[in-house]
Structures are given as structure tokens and as C-alpha cells.
Amino acid sequence: MNGLHLSAELHACAGDPVWLTDATRLREAGLRAVVEAGLQPVGAVFHQFSGQTPDEPGGVTGVVLLAESHLALHTWPELGAVTLDVYVCNRSGDHSDQARQVMAAMQALFRPERVEQREVIRGAVTA
Amino acid sequence: MNGLHLSAELHACAGDPVWLTDATRLREAGLRAVVEAGLQPVGAVFHQFSGQTPDEPGGVTGVVLLAESHLALHTWPELGAVTLDVYVCNRSGDHSDQARQVMAAMQALFRPERVEQREVIRGAVTA
Numbered sequence: 001m002n003g004l005h006l007s008a009e010l011h012a013c014a015g016d017p018v019w020l021t022d023a024t025r026l027r028e029a030g031l032r033a034v035v036e037a038g039l040q041p042v043g044a045v046f047h048q049f050s051g052q053t054p055d056e057p058g059g060v061t062g063v064v065l066l067a068e069s070h071l072a073l074h075t076w077p078e079l080g081a082v083t084l085d086v087y088v089c090n091r092s093g094d095h096s097d098q099a100r101q102v103m104a105a106m107q108a109l110f111r112p113e114r115v116e117q118r119e120v121i122r123g124a125v126t127a
Numbered sequence: 128m129n130g131l132h133l134s135a136e137l138h139a140c141a142g143d144p145v146w147l148t149d150a151t152r153l154r155e156a157g158l159r160a161v162v163e164a165g166l167q168p169v170g171a172v173f174h175q176f177s178g179q180t181p182d183e184p185g186g187v188t189g190v191v192l193l194a195e196s197h198l199a200l201h202t203w204p205e206l207g208a209v210t211l212d213v214y215v216c217n218r219s220g221d222h223s224d225q226a227r228q229v230m231a232a233m234q235a236l237f238r239p240e241r242v243e244q245r246e247v248i249r250g251a252v253t254a
Contacts, residue, residue: 001136001201001208009128009250045172047192063190063197065174070190072197074128074216081128083249085214089201120245122210123136 001123003069003089004096006103010082010112019109020077021057023048030064030071033105037098039088040067052078068095071102082110087122128250130196130216131223133230137209137239146236147204148184150175157191157198160232164225166215167194179205195222198229209237214249 018025023046034041043065049058059075069087076082086102088095107115145152150173161168170192176185186202196214203209213229215222234242 001203001206001210003210005134007132007247007249042174042188043172045170045190045192047169049194061169061192061194061196063172063192063199065172065188065190067176067188069188069201069210070199072190072199072214074196076128076218079128081250083128083130083196083214083216085212087199087210087212089210091203116250118247120134122134123208123243 001089001091003087003122004099005085005087005120005122006099006117008084008103008107008115008117010084010107010110010115011080012113013080013082013110014113015109015111017077020059020075020080020082023060023062026060026062026073029109030062030073030106033102034064034066034071036105037101039095039098039102041065042067073106082112128216128218130214130249131226132212132214132247132249133226133244135211135230135234135242135244137211137234137237137242138207139240140207140209140237141240142236142238144204147186147202147207147209150187150189153187153189153200156236157189157200157233160229161191161193161198163232164228166222166225166229168192169194200233209239
């Protein structure tokens with residue numbers, strides 16, 4: 001169960017605003033990013049929030065489940081902000097490079113001007 | 128987008144083994160835990176892995192999407208191990224106590240003998 005968990009908060013996203021508000025396209029992009037990195041999706045669920053007015057699209061929250069763990073994202077179009085998580089366990093091999101590739105691919109969509117990010121090694125100590 | 132992300136690795140889980148191998152029951156338990164804590168589920172996806180032999184159940188990976196972000200879990204029955212994530216944004220109020228309640232409820236199912244856990248405050252710095 002040891003693995004690598006990457007997480008990031010993206011601020012001042014300057015990419016196409018559709019990435020902050022279109023659950024269908026984000027789902028496709030998330031699935032594409034994990035497959036292109038060589039990871040194995042086993043499910044996905046994305047939810048489209050309503051905006052504060054009918055004309056204003058809301059944010060998106062979604063997850064791609066992986067055989068190797070998960071990709072999660074949450075968008076706040078009113079803030080131009082996104083949070084990303086990519087967690088891979090290394091039970092069947094070291095997937096750290098693939099996790100970094102997925103994180104980079106997703107950030108490339110959103111084009112944040114500023115990013116806070118961290119890496120946590122999980123479960124390294126065994127019983 | 129500021130919020131609290133709790134994560135934990137659970138070792139030597141001594142609870143009913145069904146919690147490590149039954150995606151349907153884990154989905155129900157995850158949904159119940161978030162609702163009882165006062166959080167709002169907006170979707171869920173759980174996947175049942177095959178075991179190494181037909182008689183041996185595999186692990187489960189799953190996520191409950193929340194209006195407030197997500198609960199994610201991954202089980203490794205062959206290791207007696209589980210990873211848990213509870214992430215809540217505090218955009219519509221401080222959900223930190225609810226997040227801790229969900230983490231405690233899920234750990235109570237698995238009854239780990241040893242837990243590594245951490246709390247990360249995310250997105251506290253705004254642009």
C-alpha cells in the first residue's frame with residue numbers, strides 16, 4: 001500500500017474557462033491523462049454544480065478511480081481555482097513517474113499562474 | 128477553496144474482513160458516514176477487484192464525491208491495510224469537524240491496530 005500522493009492548489013487559472021465548468025470535458029480529459037500516462041482507470045464519477053445564476057456555470061468535482069488509486073479534482077470558477085490530487089500505490093510497481101505525468105497534464109489544461117503543491121510518501125512503514 | 132485534507136494509512140485491520148472486500152457494503156458505509164456527519168454526497172463510484180484466486184476476494188477502491196469535496200478509500204485485504212482520505216473545502220462554512228467525524232467513523236469499521244495519519248490545510252494562501 002506504499003505509494004505517492006501528489007496534491008496541488010491551482011490559483012489564477014488562465015486556461016480556457018471551459019475546463020473549470022464542463023464536467024463532461026473534464027471527465028474526458030482526466031481519463032485521457034491517466035491512460036496516456038499508462039495508468040488503468042476502473043471507474044469515474046463527475047458532478048456539475050449549478051452556478052449562482054442560471055447564466056453562470058458552476059464548478060465541477062470529479063474522480064477517476066484507478067487500479068493504482070485515484071485522480072481527484074475540484075474546480076471553483078468564481079475563484080479561478082482548482083485542487084488536484086493524484087495518488088498512486090506502488091503495489092504492482094513504481095508508478096511515481098506516471099503520477100507526475102498526470103499532474104502535469106492536468107495543470108497544463110488549467111494554466112495556473114501560481115501553484116501550491118506537495119508530495120507525500122504514504123504507507124512506507126509496514127506493520 | 129481553502130480546506131482540510133485528512134489522510135490515513137491503516138495497518139493490521141482487525142475489523143470484520145468484509146469491510147476490506149465488499150464494495151457494495153463499503154459504498155453504503157461511506158455514504159452513511161458522510162450523511163451522518165452532515166456532509167452532502169453528490170455521487171459515488173466503487174470498484175471491486177478480483178482476488179488472486181477465484182475463492183479469494185480482492186480489495187475495493189472507491190470514492191464518495193461531496194458538495195464539500197471527497198471521501199476516498201482503498202483496501203488491501205492481503206495486507207490487512209486501508210488508505211483513507213477525507214478532503215473538505217470550507218467555502219460554505221468550516222467543515223473540519225465533519226471531516227474528522229467521517230474519518231473516525233470509517234476507522235471504526237476497520238479497527239486498525241496502527242494508523243499513520245496527517246492533516247493538511249489546503250489553499251490557505253489566496254492569490
